[in-house]
Amino acid sequence: MSHFTKVKTVIREREVLCEALRALHHRFREGERLIVNGYQDNTETAEVVVHTGCKYDIGFQRQRDGVYAAVADWNWGIRREAAPRFHQDAFLGEINQKYAHLNVRRQARIHGWPIEEERVLDDGTIEVVVCENI
Incomplete structure (x- = not known):
């Protein structure tokens, strides 16, 4: 029996997803129909697969609406064997x-809007102030 769970995200751009994974120093692969490993040798497929440092992976699958869902064996695999940073x-x-x-x-770069200020608040929130050209 599979224990995979799909969690919908707001992620639409694979290129930006991969850039985020790189910025956070995650090891991953991208391609088509890559194997995502789960509990008791169950598998899923995904376009982006993150290695968690154990035998279980986290995948990102593009859904019909164009949004990616994160798919993993969060409870039986990831939670039990991966580092806490990989918990759902x-x-x-x-x-x-x-x-x-x-x-x-x-988006600011695409539209030619300069970033006036960028800072990380005490609670970890990232604040970006963008100036629209008039």
Whole structure:
């Protein structure tokens, strides 16, 4: 019986997802129909697969609506054997924050809007102030 769980994200851009993973120093592969390893040799496929340092992986699968879902054996595999940074809430929180941060910077660059200020608040929130050209 498979223990994989899919968690929907707001991630749409594979390139920005991979940039976020690199920035956070995660080891990963990208491609088509890559194997995501789970509990008792169960597998899923994904376009981006993150190595957790144990025999279980975290994958990102593009859904029909274009949004990526994170797929992993969060409870039986990851939680029991991977480092705490790979546990579902910690991992997805870190990835979503870095993805959003990089996506804001990317959109500003595309539109030619200069970034006036960028800082990390005491609670870990990243604040980016973008100036729209008038």
